[in-house]
Amino acid sequence: MSLLALEWDAAAGRDGRGALRILDQTLLPTVTEHLVVEDVDTLVDAIGRLAVRGAPALGVTGALGVVVAMDQAADEGWDEDRLRREVDRVRDARPTAVNLAWGVDAVRPLVPQGRAAVLEAALRVAREDEAANRELSRLAADWLLERTGKERLRVLTHCNAGVLATSAWGTALGVVRELDARGLVEFVYADETRPLLQGARLTAWELAAEGIPHAVQADGAAASTIMRGLVDCAVVGADRITANGDVANKVGTLGVALACREAGIPLLVAAPWSTVDLAMADGSEIEIEERPGEEVTMLTGVRVAPEGTPGFNPAFDVTPARLVTAVATERGVVEPAAGDRLDGSSDG
Structure with missing residues (x-):
């Protein structure tokens, strides 16, 4: 398949810092359209209306969602408490699938180390998911x-x-x-x-x-x-x-x-x-x-x-x-x- 459910687009986002890119699955199979996600509201909405769905994809979305929240925090001057609450919103956007919370929790401890460390860990979550899927198959x-x-x-x-x-x-x-x-x-x-x-x-x-x-x-x-x-x-x-x-x-x-x-x-x-x-x-x-x-x-x-x-x-x-x-x-x-x-x- 040439189309992925989501990916980190390194050339997108403010000042080319990168952004989460999601294939809007609510429009398939007739329309192929991507969302560039740069804020928590957009991400939570995309998760809630199933623009991105599927347990493993939600795990990767959760991990990359922490980066989205950190970028928004930097843009809008959030304090640590506000950042924590916004990351919680991503984590809790869908209750049944455990992977969403798992993905957030996998990278969240690295927030004090900075954006680069969180992004690297989130991309590793994505790579490991693909490897796991191939092996279990x-x-x-x-x-x-x-x-x-x-x-x-x-x-x-x-x-x-x-x-x-x-x-x-x-x-x-x-x-x-x-x-x-x-x-x-x-x-x-x-x-x-x-x-x-x-x-x-x-x-x-x-x-x-x-x-x-x-x-x-x-x-x-x-x-x-x-x-x-x-x-x-x-x-x-x-x-x-x-x-x-x-x-x-x-x-x-x-x-x-x-x-x-x-x-x-x-x-x-x-x-x-x-x-x-x-x-x-x-x-x-x-x-x-x-x-x-x-x-x-x-x-x-x-x-x-x-x-x-x-x-x-x-x-x-x-x-x-x-x-x-x-x-x-x-x-x-x-x-x-x-x-x-x-x-x-x-x-x-």
């Missing part, structure tokens, strides 16, 4: 081939966990790309991912660009596709993984997991280790973000539900560990459904 592909015994795989995906959700390469879609590079992908079913259609708009866009055979299907078709034997596995990303292997991901993932268990095919979760939150024992502790109801009751600005009918719009659901066949990170593959835990302890 390799490990996951090997695991899937061994587990399924298939020569070529038919894969189901839910939401977008590709280049557009990361600094580069992708997680769940990175696994598909790794398999495709080996000539081992037969077909991909991409769930449309209501209500904002990340699968139809973004995953299909990436698959088309890579020339990978695919189709978009309604979310409600996923269980039937699985039960009819049309796929060999489901591969999804994650926004937070707890110590016991519970997984928070885009709402609808739980339904995919239930169908996979019933059909006896693996559900593999692909995510970098930064998505693992060992401080959380299980998924009951995860805060589920609720987004505006209008995202459900309206479509492209047109109301599709009666006036006065509210929309219920949880952005994520939690799939319990017993339904998660495997979690692949750059550190290896664990099998929560078989009793493996991310913290290495035993359920027995």
